[in-house]
Amino acid sequence: MKERERIRQQLTVSPRVAASIVTAVRAQVPAYAALDDGRLHEVRAIAAWALERMLQLWATDGALTPADLRRFRGIAAARAADGRPVQAVLRAYRVAATVLTDEVAACTPAPDAPDAFALVRMALTTLDTLAEEMATAYTATSEDLAADRDRALRLLLDDLIAGRHASVGALTARAARLGSQLPDPYCLLVAEPVEADGPAVTQEAALGLLAALGGDGHDATSL
Numbered sequence: 294m295k296e297r298e299r300i301r302q303q304l305t306v307s308p309r310v311a312a313s314i315v316t317a318v319r320a321q322v323p324a325y326a327a328l329d330d331g332r333l334h335e336v337r338a339i340a341a342w343a344l345e346r347m348l349q350l351w352a353t354d355g356a357l358t359p360a361d362l363r364r365f366r367g368i369a370a371a372r373a374a375d376g377r378p379v380q381a382v383l384r385a386y387r388v389a390a391t392v393l394t395d396e397v398a399a400c401t402p403a404p405d406a407p408d409a410f411a412l413v414r415m416a417l418t419t420l421d422t423l424a425e426e427m428a429t430a431y432t433a434t435s436e437d438l439a440a441d442r443d444r445a446l447r448l449l450l451d452d453l454i455a456g457r458h459a460s461v462g463a464l465t466a467r468a469a470r471l472g473s474q475l476p477d478p479y480c481l482l483v484a485e486p487v488e489a490d491g492p493a494v495t496q497e498a499a500l501g502l503l504a505a506l507g508g509d510g511h512d513a514t515s516l
Contacts, residue, residue: 297411
């Protein structure tokens with residue numbers, strides 16, 4: 294156990310390993326390659342936390358706690374809300390586990406065979422557990438959003454305005470699940486009343502504005 298703790302401290306003393314995980318995820322998982330700075334900050338924070346937790350589980354022969362599982366379920370729910378595919382999310386964790394095992398193997402001195410086997414066993418068990426928990430939470434959130442289309446459309450609109458989306462493909466698939474279609478390329482027209490307490494802008498008015506700006510309105514999607 295002492296050697297495992299030595300390696301844990303060695304790998305968590307600086308942000309280098311967490312940064313390597315993020316770099317590998319962005320290189321190997323297309324849905325993460327085009328994330329904006331805000332979402333990259335979140336990915337870095339999750340990578341640092343997951344790295345610390347997995348090394349701690351290995352160093353202590355521990356297992357994921359209920360608090361860990363709640364956090365993973367919360368992460369999955371957030372990914373369902375922003376439209377990042379669950380397959381991409383789970384692949385990101387597999388990539389992270391691969392980087393972690395490579396980093397442990399490269400430590401000097403390297404872990405002995407029993408510690409190495411314990412690391413692989415921990416990684417496989419943890420990935421299996423979080424995959425089940427996250428897939429369940431992702432599906433439940435997706436179903437909730439599908440049942441509340443207005444809320445899901447508001448979330449989509451917020452992300453469009455802020456420029457937050459994993460990829461064009463993910464954005465298109467997210468819109469399609471809500472019964473909407475975004476042209477490629479798309480242009481977002483935001484219309485609101487001049488007065489704060491004025492009447493809401495109708496779809497007809499929005500299409501009229503689009504036509505006045507030079508479009509024919511045929512490819513317009515009302516959100």
